[in-house]
Amino acid sequence: MPSTRYPRPSERDDFGRVLSFTDAVFAIAMTLLVVEIGVPETIEGARDDPAALLDAFADKGPLIFAFFLGCYAIGFYWAAHHRFMSWLTAVDRGFVILTVVYLSFVALLPFPIGVLGEFGQNPISVVAYAVNMGAVSGMETVLFRHARRRRLFREELPEGVYRWALGSSLLPVLAFALSVPVAFVQP
Amino acid sequence: MPSTRYPRPSERDDFGRVLSFTDAVFAIAMTLLVVEIGVPETIEGARDDPAALLDAFADKGPLIFAFFLGCYAIGFYWAAHHRFMSWLTAVDRGFVILTVVYLSFVALLPFPIGVLGEFGQNPISVVAYAVNMGAVSGMETVLFRHARRRRLFREELPEGVYRWALGSSLLPVLAFALSVPVAFVQP
Amino acid sequence: MPSTRYPRPSERDDFGRVLSFTDAVFAIAMTLLVVEIGVPETIEGARDDPAALLDAFADKGPLIFAFFLGCYAIGFYWAAHHRFMSWLTAVDRGFVILTVVYLSFVALLPFPIGVLGEFGQNPISVVAYAVNMGAVSGMETVLFRHARRRRLFREELPEGVYRWALGSSLLPVLAFALSVPVAFVQP
Amino acid sequence: MPSTRYPRPSERDDFGRVLSFTDAVFAIAMTLLVVEIGVPETIEGARDDPAALLDAFADKGPLIFAFFLGCYAIGFYWAAHHRFMSWLTAVDRGFVILTVVYLSFVALLPFPIGVLGEFGQNPISVVAYAVNMGAVSGMETVLFRHARRRRLFREELPEGVYRWALGSSLLPVLAFALSVPVAFVQP
Numbered sequence: 001m002p003s004t005r006y007p008r009p010s011e012r013d014d015f016g017r018v019l020s021f022t023d024a025v026f027a028i029a030m031t032l033l034v035v036e037i038g039v040p041e042t043i044e045g046a047r048d049d050p051a052a053l054l055d056a057f058a059d060k061g062p063l064i065f066a067f068f069l070g071c072y073a074i075g076f077y078w079a080a081h082h083r084f085m086s087w088l089t090a091v092d093r094g095f096v097i098l099t100v101v102y103l104s105f106v107a108l109l110p111f112p113i114g115v116l117g118e119f120g121q122n123p124i125s126v127v128a129y130a131v132n133m134g135a136v137s138g139m140e141t142v143l144f145r146h147a148r149r150r151r152l153f154r155e156e157l158p159e160g161v162y163r164w165a166l167g168s169s170l171l172p173v174l175a176f177a178l179s180v181p182v183a184f185v186q187p
Numbered sequence: 188m189p190s191t192r193y194p195r196p197s198e199r200d201d202f203g204r205v206l207s208f209t210d211a212v213f214a215i216a217m218t219l220l221v222v223e224i225g226v227p228e229t230i231e232g233a234r235d236d237p238a239a240l241l242d243a244f245a246d247k248g249p250l251i252f253a254f255f256l257g258c259y260a261i262g263f264y265w266a267a268h269h270r271f272m273s274w275l276t277a278v279d280r281g282f283v284i285l286t287v288v289y290l291s292f293v294a295l296l297p298f299p300i301g302v303l304g305e306f307g308q309n310p311i312s313v314v315a316y317a318v319n320m321g322a323v324s325g326m327e328t329v330l331f332r333h334a335r336r337r338r339l340f341r342e343e344l345p346e347g348v349y350r351w352a353l354g355s356s357l358l359p360v361l362a363f364a365l366s367v368p369v370a371f372v373q374p
Numbered sequence: 375m376p377s378t379r380y381p382r383p384s385e386r387d388d389f390g391r392v393l394s395f396t397d398a399v400f401a402i403a404m405t406l407l408v409v410e411i412g413v414p415e416t417i418e419g420a421r422d423d424p425a426a427l428l429d430a431f432a433d434k435g436p437l438i439f440a441f442f443l444g445c446y447a448i449g450f451y452w453a454a455h456h457r458f459m460s461w462l463t464a465v466d467r468g469f470v471i472l473t474v475v476y477l478s479f480v481a482l483l484p485f486p487i488g489v490l491g492e493f494g495q496n497p498i499s500v501v502a503y504a505v506n507m508g509a510v511s512g513m514e515t516v517l518f519r520h521a522r523r524r525r526l527f528r529e530e531l532p533e534g535v536y537r538w539a540l541g542s543s544l545l546p547v548l549a550f551a552l553s554v555p556v557a558f559v560q561p
Numbered sequence: 562m563p564s565t566r567y568p569r570p571s572e573r574d575d576f577g578r579v580l581s582f583t584d585a586v587f588a589i590a591m592t593l594l595v596v597e598i599g600v601p602e603t604i605e606g607a608r609d610d611p612a613a614l615l616d617a618f619a620d621k622g623p624l625i626f627a628f629f630l631g632c633y634a635i636g637f638y639w640a641a642h643h644r645f646m647s648w649l650t651a652v653d654r655g656f657v658i659l660t661v662v663y664l665s666f667v668a669l670l671p672f673p674i675g676v677l678g679e680f681g682q683n684p685i686s687v688v689a690y691a692v693n694m695g696a697v698s699g700m701e702t703v704l705f706r707h708a709r710r711r712r713l714f715r716e717e718l719p720e721g722v723y724r725w726a727l728g729s730s731l732l733p734v735l736a737f738a739l740s741v742p743v744a745f746v747q748p
Contacts, residue, residue, distance in 0.1 A: 004654040006460065006575035014193035014647040017580055019204055021639060024398070024588030027211030031219065031294045032592065036600060039223060039301035053302075053311040064298075068291060075287030078208060082283060086201040086380065093191040096643060100636030104629060107592045111625075114600035115614075124614040193647065201380035206391055211585070214398030218406065218481045226410060226488035240489075240498040251485075258481060262474030265395060269470060273388040273567065280378040388567035393578055401585030405593065405668045413597060413675035427676075427685040438672075445668060449661030452582060456657060460575040467565040 018091050018099055025103045026078040029110055033070045036114040037063045066117030074109055077136055080169070084140070088147055089154040098146055102139035108132055140169045205278050205286055212290045213265040216297055220257045223301040224250045253304030261296055264323055267356070271327070275334060276341040285333055289326035295319055327356045392465055392473055399477045400452040403484055407444045410488040411437045440491030448483055451510055454543070458514070462521060463528040472520055476513035482506055514543045579652055579660055586664045587639040590671055594631045597675040598624045627678030635670055638697055641730070645701070649708060650715040659707055663700035669693055701730045 037060055045052030091099075112128040119125040144165060147153060157165075224247055232239030278286075299315040306312040331352060334340060344352075411434055419426030465473075486502040493499040518539060521527060531539075598621055606613030652660075673689040680686040705726060708714060718726075 004457075005651050006573075006579075006653070006657075007651045008576045008649065009572040009574050011196040012193075012647070013196050013577070014643065015195045016200070017584060017643055017646075018193075020207055020581055021584045021588055021643075023204060023208045024211050024585050025592055027208055028215055028589055028592040029595075030290070031212055031215040032596065034216075034294055034297050035219070035222070035596070037298050039298065039305055041305060043306070047306055048308045048310075050309060050311045053306055053309045057311070057315065067295065071291035071294060072287065075291065076284075079280075079283050079287055082201065082204055082208075083280070083378075085204075086199070088195065090192050090194045092193070093640075093644070096193075096640050097637075100633065100640060103591070104632035104636065107595055107632060108628065110595050111598050111600065118600055118602060119604070119608055119614055121609045122611060122614045123609075124611045124618070128618065191644075198383040198385075199380075200383050202382045203387070205380075207394055210391060210395045211398050214395055215402055217477070218399055218402040221403075221481055221484050222406070222409070224485050226485065226492055228492060230493070234493055235495045235497075237496060237498045240493055240496045244498070244502065254482065255478060258478035259474065262478065263471075266467075266470050266474055269388065269391055269395075270467070270565075272391075273386070275382065277379050277381045279380070283380075385570040385572075386567075387570050389569045390574070392567075394581055397578060397582045398585050401582055402589055404664070405586055405589040408590075408668055408671050409593070409596070411672050413672065413679055415679060417680070421680055422682045422684075424683060424685045427680055427683045431685070431689065441669065442665060445665035446661065449665065450658075453654075453657050453661060456575065456578055456582075457654070459578075460573070462569065464566050464568045466567070470567075 015091055018096060019085060022081060022099065022103060023078070025106055026074060026081070029106055030071055030074040030078075032110050033067050033074075033113060036110065036117060037067055062120050063117040066113050066120070069116070070109065070113035073113070073133065074106070077106065077140075080140065084144065084165075087154055087157075088152045090152050092150055092152065094150070095143065095146055095152065098139070098143055102136070102143060105132060105135040105139055109136070137169050141166060144169065202278055205283060206272060209268060209286065209290060210265075212293055213261060213268070216293055217258055217261045217265075219297050220254050220261075220300060223297065223304060224254055249307050250304040253300050253307070256303070257296065257300035260300070260320065261293070264293065264327075267327065271331065271352075274341055274344070275339045277339050279337055279339065281337070282330065282333055282339065285326070285330055289323070289330060292319060292322040292326055296323070324356050328353060331356065389465055392470060393459060396455060396473060396477060397452070399480055400448060400455075403480055404445055404448045404452075406484050407441050407448075407487060410484065410491060411441055436494050437491040440487050440494070443490070444483065444487035447487070447507065448480070451480065451514075454514065458518065458539075461528055461531075462526045464526050466524055466526065468524070469517065469520055469526065472513070472517055476510070476517060479506060479509040479513055483510070511543050515540060518543065576652055579657060580646060583642060583660065583664060584639070586667055587635060587642070590667055591632055591635040591639075593671050594628050594635075594674060597671065597678060598628055623681050624678040627674050627681070630677070631670065631674035634674070634694065635667070638667065638701075641701065645705065645726075648715055648718075649713045651713050653711055653713065655711070656704065656707055656713065659700070659704055663697070663704060666693060666696040666700055670697070698730050702727060705730065 040056045040060075043049075043052045043056045045055075109132055112125070112132045116125045116129050148157070148162065227243045227247075230236075230239045230243045232242075296319055299312070299319045303312045303316050335344070335349065414430045414434075417423075417426045417430045419429075483506055486499070486506045490499045490503050522531070522536065601617045601621075604610075604613045604617045606616075670693055673686070673693045677686045677690050709718070709723065
């Protein structure tokens with residue numbers, strides 16, 4: 001009868017748990033977006049009328065657009081996190097705690113994305129989305145700076161790379177900040 | 188007191204994160220399908236009447252059918268991705284980005300599957316399902332071609348295998364495309 | 375600048391993906407159960423009246439009971455899968471496909487569990503739960519037999535262990551089958 | 562053609578599955594919280610009126626507050642579990658079963674957190690949250706004691722550390738217990 005004791009592998013992977021927890025939060029936030037589209041239960045016309053169902057799909061247009069916008073926002077943040085973590089050689093307790101804060105803003109993203117799908121023509125929905133994206137990007141910067149101060153990077157990053165990475169993490173925030181006045185101007 | 192620094196294992200597994208993120212998106216898309224069935228809160232008759240609850244289950248028949256259809260569609264796409272990735276020896280940044288696009292179509296699947304459960308007799312629901320399946324299969328092909336061009340396969344695939352794999356990934360699309368006119372013809 | 379190519383670790387872990395996909399489906403099925411309880415938006419009485427909120431909780435009693443029943447059913451199936459997989463030395467393509475079928479019944483569990491919470495006094499809700507549990511246990515047996523026929527076990531299991539494991543996987547099905555007539559008799 | 566048999570890596574990682582199942586439950590519980598906020602479908606005023614959407618956000622204030630409260634409660638429990646597991650050198654069958662019980666209380670957390678968002682001014686909502694937090698903390702203590710009795714720790718923990726860890730896991734329970742009378746006193 002096999003033993004009922006399950007030993008830890010020789011290489012401890014407490015580092016990997018931070019990745020798997022993060023991956024799960026991103027994957028759920030991205031997949032939950034589909035719930036917001038909502039399956040219609042009735043349509044205007046006979047249930048087997050192709051034109052009536054096509055109309056129902058057309059009404060869902062902004063929600064489907066918001067779904068893809070949200071998928072790519074969340075997906076590309078995940079890809080950025082994947083690249084960032086590939087540079088690290090360790091994490092510490094502070095990094096774990098900051099990751100929880102970072103993930104709280106990622107987990108919130110489906111809310112402004114859903115609002116954008118419902119009220120895309122309302123400038124406040126763009127502002128809410130920009131603020132949430134800004135919080136995620138901001139926490140990315142905090143994680144980056146923490147990793148640099150605690151020497152968690154695999155090798156010393158040259159100053160240029162550091163600035164470039166900081167900039168590219170703040171760029172979407174800037175782009176959204178600029179989009180806010182435009183949203184208000186749009187008639 | 189144990190250290191609060193968690194080192195990365197000696198073998199870096201940035202490859203594995205692409206798998207774990209993908210696995211989570213597939214698992215959530217598959218498990219979310221059950222929400223679409225919906226637990227009835229009232230039934231036509233006394234709450235403890237077996238016949239009334241059986242009737243309620245019968246009404247759920249198409250939704251339960253769509254649940255299993257969706258489970259196997261998503262599950263077999265996952266199994267295909269599992270086989271495909273077992274042939275790779277590495278991924279690159281482009282592959283990560285394309286994977287996000289691929290997963291956006293996987294995450295969307297619960298929507299047409301839910302529509303199929305509600306409006307199975309409407310040919311447009313079959314079209315919507317076929318279009319979404321086609322997008323997933325199409326992105327599979329894009330990933331396959333990218334992996335081949337960037338030499339990510341473990342060994343050189345013979346031309347025959349390459350064609351066979353491409354064909355088997357496009358076969359479901361073809362099958363669905365053919366099913367669309369049938370759906371319109373069905374009275 | 376670090377490379378943008380992420381190599382696969384030297385030990386290929388296609389085995390592990392079957393575990394991580396399974397773990398995610400179980401975890402989501404278990405955690406989704408809480409959605410079925412439902413947060414009340416109004417209560418009978420003032421919103422800050424402790425007695426009124428206590429009454430609302432009391433009304434949720436059967437739903438909370440069903441939540442825990444479902445958590446332990448799903449959790450113990452997961453623990454059984456964990457033990458079973460710890461005996462295997464490999465999986466094959468057939469095992470991957472059968473796992474998808476097995477997981478489709480696991481993913482369905484929140485539906486009969488939700489029905490049991492709403493209609494616990496209706497014998498049909500017990501039957502539906504028993505049928506779903508039976509399907510999961512039955513697929514466990516199918517996986518077990520497949521693993522034995524394809525020699526996926528780490529060592530030859532003695533005949534006694536094989537019978538014991540089969541029996542213990544079918545025991546819950548038997549217990550539920552027996553509970554069905556009892557459910558009908560209960561006034 | 563590559564083989565269709567996927568061998569288990571040389572180091573068996575049945576330990577790791579307990580971590581990945583736990584990580585997934587925590588991640589889902591945390592990410593599901595956003596569903597409770599709820600995207601408004603209508604607002605009081607024109608759909609493109611910024612002030613009307615701002616009002617709708619203001620109405621969501623308590624729900625957004627509860628979202629962050631819940632994220633940090635669940636996130637910090639996860640961080641505590643991460644630290645705790647980093648001290649272990651193995652788990653056994655009993656630990657697996659106790660983990661399922663522990664996770665059932667984690668999976669329940671979105672319910673009292675949602676109630677707190679809806680009925681924050683009602684002392685019973687604080688009590689329900691405190692009871693659920695207490696159950697999670699209590700199960701943490703049970704896991705800790707089990708690990709100590711079965712010698713699952715990497716090294717012998719000095720008595721002081723043991724007491725400190727027990728205390729710090731019971732501290733939130735005590736804090737919440739103390740907050741309950743305060744909740745009732747608040748007018």
